[in-house]
Amino acid sequence: QKEVEQDPGPLSVPEGAIVSLNCTYSNSAFQYFMWYRQYSRKGPELLMYTYSSGNKEDGRFTAQVDKSSKYISLFIRDSQPSDSATYLCATHPSGNTPLVFGKGTRLSVIA
Amino acid sequence: EAQVTQNPRYLITVTGKKLTVTCSQNMNHEYMSWYRQDPGLGLRQIYYSMNVEVTDKGDVPEGYKVSRKEKRNFPLILESPSPNQTSLYFCASRTTGDYGYTFGSGTRLTVV
Numbered sequence: 001q002k003e004v005e006q007d008p009g010p011l012s013v014p015e016g017a018i019v020s021l022n023c024t025y026s027n028s029a030f031q032y033f034m035w036y037r038q039y040s041r042k043g044p045e046l047l048m049y050t051y052s053s054g055n056k057e058d059g060r061f062t063a064q065v066d067k068s069s070k071y072i073s074l075f076i077r078d079s080q081p082s083d084s085a086t087y088l089c090a091t092h093p094s095g096n097t098p099l100v101f102g103k104g105t106r107l108s109v110i111a
Numbered sequence: 112e113a114q115v116t117q118n119p120r121y122l123i124t125v126t127g128k129k130l131t132v133t134c135s136q137n138m139n140h141e142y143m144s145w146y147r148q149d150p151g152l153g154l155r156q157i158y159y160s161m162n163v164e165v166t167d168k169g170d171v172p173e174g175y176k177v178s179r180k181e182k183r184n185f186p187l188i189l190e191s192p193s194p195n196q197t198s199l200y201f202c203a204s205r206t207t208g209d210y211g212y213t214f215g216s217g218t219r220l221t222v223v
Contacts, residue, residue, distance in 0.1 A: 007152075031208045043115075043201050043214030044154070045204035068172065088154065092210070098169055099212065 003027055006089055006102030015111050019076040022094045023089035025104045026070065030091040030100075033065050035074045038086045038104065048074065048086075115215035117202050123221045124192055127135045132187045132218050134202030142205045143185040144169070144212065145177065147198040154201070160185055200204040 006023045013019055017074040021035075031052055036044035048063040051058045056063045064073040072089050115136045124130055136143065144159040146169075156169030160179040174196055176188040186202075189196060199219050203212035 006153075034211055036214075041217070043203075043216050044212075045214065046211035049211050098156050098159055101146075101154040103151070 003100045004089060004091060004102040007105055008103055010106040010108060012108045012110060013079055015081060015109055017079050017080060017109070019074075019079050019083070019107060019109075021074040021076075021087050021089075021105050021107070023072040024070055025072065025091055025100075027093065027100075028067070028070065029093040030070075031094065032092055033063070033072050034090040034099070035061075035063055035072075036088040036090060036101075040085075044088055048088060081109050081111045084108045115202055115204050115213050116200075117200075117215035117218050119218060120216065121219045123223065126193055127191050130189050130192060130220075132189075132202075132220070134185045134187065135182065135183050136185075136202075136204040136213070136214060137214070138206065138213065139182065140204035140206045141182070142178060142207070142212075142215065143179065144203045145175070145185070145187050146201045146203065147171065148201060148217075149198050157187065157200075192220075194222045196220065197222050204221055 004025045033050045035048040037047045038044040050063050053065050053067040060077045062075040086104040086106045088104040090099045094101050118133045141162045145157040146154045148154050155171045158177040160166045202215040205212045
């Protein structure tokens, strides 16, 4: 079993829709959870970062971690065409350990 | 501007010809890392470094070398490139206590 599983999509939604992106992970030692956004021909950029369980909100974006079910989610409200990108979840057990990435979900928001 | 700079952005080379991809960061970050990104496989870590003169293997280190002689630089060396090393490479860095990496813009390498 891969350490982090992520549905690759592609996912296509109309502008204004609520988008839900998800990952599952296998290692209960993972404590730090991140979402990266990667536009075509660009490097990933950090979008959201959470520690342990709970929710974190930043504008239209909400990151959610459920450690009991080993489930990570990113919600995008009022999605925009500029949100069209690949979204990668990432995690690691502590600050001194390498990041483990999901394979990414490709999102298209259609105007 | 705080950034991670990789060079070159694009490179086509022949099998067996040694090459170096440079990576430099201007944020005084302790941690630096190299990833390769392939369709269907996602981002996989090649090597990482927790500080000067401290490097360790990631998930796919075979065929690669790195060095960390200075804090700001972390070059990736392919001593004898092969076609299976054709990929998109990213360098990334972060500081202690900050768990999100800053990525460079990528190097698209083709080995023929």
